Amino acid sequence: MSRAALLVLADGRFPAGGHAHSGGAEAAVRAGRITGAASLEDFCRGRLHTSGLVSAALAAAAALGADPVALDAAADARTPSPALRVAARRLGRQLVRAARATWPCTELDALARQFPKGAHQPVVLGVAARAAGLGPEDAAYCSVYECVSGPASATVRLLSLDPFDATAALARLAPELDVVAHAAADAARRALADGVETLPAASAPLLEIGAEAHAAWPVRLFAS
Amino acid sequence: MHLDHTHDGPSAVSADARRPDGRRRALRIGLGGPVGSGKTATVAALCRALRDELSLAVVTNDIYTREDAEFLLREAVLPPERITAVETGACPHTAIRDDISANLEAVEDLEDETGPLDLILVESGGDNLTATFSRGLVDAQIFVIDVAGGDDIPRKGGPGVTTADLLVVNKTDLAPYVGSDLERMAADAEAQRAGLPVVFQSLRTGSGVTAVAGWVRERLAAWTA
Numbered sequence: 001m002s003r004a005a006l007l008v009l010a011d012g013r014f015p016a017g018g019h020a021h022s023g024g025a026e027a028a029v030r031a032g033r034i035t036g037a038a039s040l041e042d043f044c045r046g047r048l049h050t051s052g053l054v055s056a057a058l059a060a061a062a063a064l065g066a067d068p069v070a071l072d073a074a075a076d077a078r079t080p081s082p083a084l085r086v087a088a089r090r091l092g093r094q095l096v097r098a099a100r101a102t103w104p105c106t107e108l109d110a111l112a113r114q115f116p117k118g119a120h121q122p123v124v125l126g127v128a129a130r131a132a133g134l135g136p137e138d139a140a141y142c143s144v145y146e147c148v149s150g151p152a153s154a155t156v157r158l159l160s161l162d163p164f165d166a167t168a169a170l171a172r173l174a175p176e177l178d179v180v181a182h183a184a185a186d187a188a189r190r191a192l193a194d195g196v197e198t199l200p201a202a203s204a205p206l207l208e209i210g211a212e213a214h215a216a217w218p219v220r221l222f223a224s
Numbered sequence: 225m226h227l228d229h230t231h232d233g234p235s236a237v238s239a240d241a242r243r244p245d246g247r248r249r250a251l252r253i254g255l256g257g258p259v260g261s262g263k264t265a266t267v268a269a270l271c272r273a274l275r276d277e278l279s280l281a282v283v284t285n286d287i288y289t290r291e292d293a294e295f296l297l298r299e300a301v302l303p304p305e306r307i308t309a310v311e312t313g314a315c316p317h318t319a320i321r322d323d324i325s326a327n328l329e330a331v332e333d334l335e336d337e338t339g340p341l342d343l344i345l346v347e348s349g350g351d352n353l354t355a356t357f358s359r360g361l362v363d364a365q366i367f368v369i370d371v372a373g374g375d376d377i378p379r380k381g382g383p384g385v386t387t388a389d390l391l392v393v394n395k396t397d398l399a400p401y402v403g404s405d406l407e408r409m410a411a412d413a414e415a416q417r418a419g420l421p422v423v424f425q426s427l428r429t430g431s432g433v434t435a436v437a438g439w440v441r442e443r444l445a446a447w448t449a
Contacts, residue, residue, distance in 0.1 A: 015323035020313030094325035157314055221288045223311035 005132040008102070009125075010142045012149060017094035021087060022154030022222035023047065023147065027210030029158045037165035040155050044148040044173055048180055050204035052147035054078050055122040056184035057199045059143040060136035061191050062126020068111055068119060074196040075120035081208040083215035085120075087224035093118025099128035107131060136188050140181040148173055154222055243335065250281075250341035251447040252331060253440060254320060254357035256384055257368035259350025262394040262427065264292045266368055267347050269433035270440065271301035278342040278444070281306040281334040283327060285316045287349040306338050316349035324361040331361075343444060353382035364443050366436070370395040375404035378412035386416050390423065390439050397426040 008014065024047065028034045034043050058071055079085050096118070100108045108131050111119060118124075122143055129139035152166045184200070191199045211224060243249045255263045267282060274280060282302060284292040286309060293309035296302065308330045312319040319327055331344050346362055348355060357365045367388035369377050372395055378385055385391060391413055399406050406424060413422045423435045 013322065015325055017323060017325045019315060019318050019323055020311050020326060022313070090326075090329075093329060097325050097328065154313070219289045220311075221314040223313065 002133060005103075006134055006138050006142070009129060009132055009134065009138075010145055012146075012153065014098060016098040017091055018146060018150055019153075020223045021091065021150060022158070022224065023150035024207045024210050024214075024224070025151035025154040026158060026220060026222045027214040028151075028206075029155065030214075031210065033206075034151075034155055034159070036159070037161060037169050040152060040161070040166060041169040041172060044151055044169065045176065046204060047151065047207065048144060048147055048173065048176060050202040051207060052144050053180050053184055053200045053202050055147060056140040056143040056181060057187045057191070058120065058122040059126040059129065059139040060185045060188035061196065061199065062123045063129045063134065063136045063139035064126075064188055064192055065130065066188070066192060066196065068123050068127060069114065070196045071123045071126075072115065072119045074199055075123060078199075078201050078203070079120070079208075080203070081211045083211045083224065084208065086215075087211070088120045088122075089115075089118035090223075091118070091121040092124040095121055095124045095128060099124065099131060103128065103131040105131045136185040137181060140184040140188070141177070144177045144181045144184070148177070158221065247340065248448070250331070250335055250339070250344045251364075251444050252344045252346055252362045253443065254346045254348065254362035254365040255368060256320065256348040256351060256355050256357060256365060256388070257392075258353065258370075258373055261350070261368045261370040261373060263347055263350070263368045264295055265427055266366075266392065266394065266425075266433060266436065267345050268296060268299050268301045269427055270345060270437055271296070273433055273437040274343070274440065275302060279338075279340060280343040280345065281338055281341055282308070283330045283334070283344065283346045284309045285312050285319050285327065285347065285349050287312060287314055287316055292347060292349065306334065308334055312349060317351050317355040320346070320348050320355065320357045320361060322358075324358045327361050342448075343440070353377070353380065353384050356383045356387060363447065364389040366390045366392055368392045368394055371399045371404040371406065371409065372402045375406075375409050376412075378409050378416060381416045385413070388420070389443075390421050390436070391417060392436060393422065393424045395426060396424050397429045 028043055034040050058075055062071055096112050107127055111127050125143055126139045152170055155161050156163050156166050187200050257263050286292050290309045293307055296307050297304055310326050310330050335341050365388050367384040393409055
């Protein structure tokens with residue numbers, strides 16, 4: 001396996017549509033919950049330990065070879081907001097396109113065939129990691145990093161926040177990213193034996209509510 | 225690049241000329257250019273000029289609203305199901321060049337749901353002079369500037385002005401009012417573009433979008449030949 005493949009998959013410029021999504025940051029900025037670097041860090045920490053853990057565990061389980069259909073149903077069950085389900089499937093469809101071109105393999109072809117309108121993005125991310133020769137920890141690391149880097153880069157655009165301050169906030173979160181990535185990979189291994197229903201089901205109600213409100217705005221910079 | 229040759233396989237991953245069912249896909253033409261140069265007005269005029277002879281659809285890439293898509297809907301240039309708006313996260317140049325996945329899905333869905341189509345126009349939100357379309361997304365691109373934006377734009381060049389398959393200099397009827405020298409713009413454009421075509425156009429007077437529509441017909445003839 002190639003360590004560099006992890007960098008290719010985790011690169012924020014990997015062409016899978018993430019640039020158009022704020023990870024809930026646009027709604028949080030409008031609501032006054034993100035006003036600068038400190039509150040961005042708080043927002044990212046909350047997202048990391050809730051939906052971030054859930055997504056990373058799904059990605060790790062997919063990387064271990066768990067059934068994508070069962071994982072996609074588990075992702076639906078853990079995503080109450082219809083707007084977030086739509087966004088996750090849209091991003092999953094874009095990721096499967098990019099991953100098939102980058103690491104062609106029959107598993108990704110099968111996933112594209114099973115979900116023509118897209119599976120949940122974390123599930124696709126795990127299968128893509130597997131196709132790239134990466135393991136469950138790698139998939140979890142990609143997932144937790146994009147969970148915090150997406151809101152950070154969106155907030156730089158939304159608040160004209162100093163990009164160095166936003167990046168420093170990400171660096172301060174790094175030890176917690178380690179903890180959540182490993183917890184997610186451990187949970188994924190247990191779920192292989194005990195079933196996908198045992199995967200983490202943490203939730204962040206404000207992210208769900210904010211996503212529903214955001215989807216109804218007539219004017220917005222980001223798709224979610 | 226075909227990863228799956230079966231006719232009922234999943235959708236293609238790149239700019240394949242054939243759709244998964246083996247049929248030739250629609251010709252895709254991108255329209256880019258600075259804010260306010262008349263991209264949406266040109267798209268609307270092209271739809272009116274071509275809709276009776278071709279099956280066509282439009283994808284818009286707005287910066288922070290659905291204004292362009294809603295303008296086209298309000299003007300009723302095409303049925304609503306043939307107009308799709310892609311959200312770009314405030315960066316249309318990213319969505320048309322660096323990360324084209326959302327636009328590829330939009331064009332494929334339009335063909336699936338309203339096809340067969342002959343032509344899809346992909347309009348970028350107003351951007352800067354360096355914004356160009358990926359060759360993975362469009363087969364040809366039109367760059368639209370206008371005389372009121374400054375008659376030195378052709379001289380300044382940049383990827384849009386220099387490399388677009390067609391350069392449109394719009395709003396020529398305004399030239400006397402804004403002091404733009406059309407002959408100088410034509411000479412500068414010719415010097416920058418190494419023989420690539422340039423059209424001077426006014427949608428309010430004269431022959432309107434006729435010359436651009438003619439160029440589109442030529443591209444379509446070459447595509448289906």
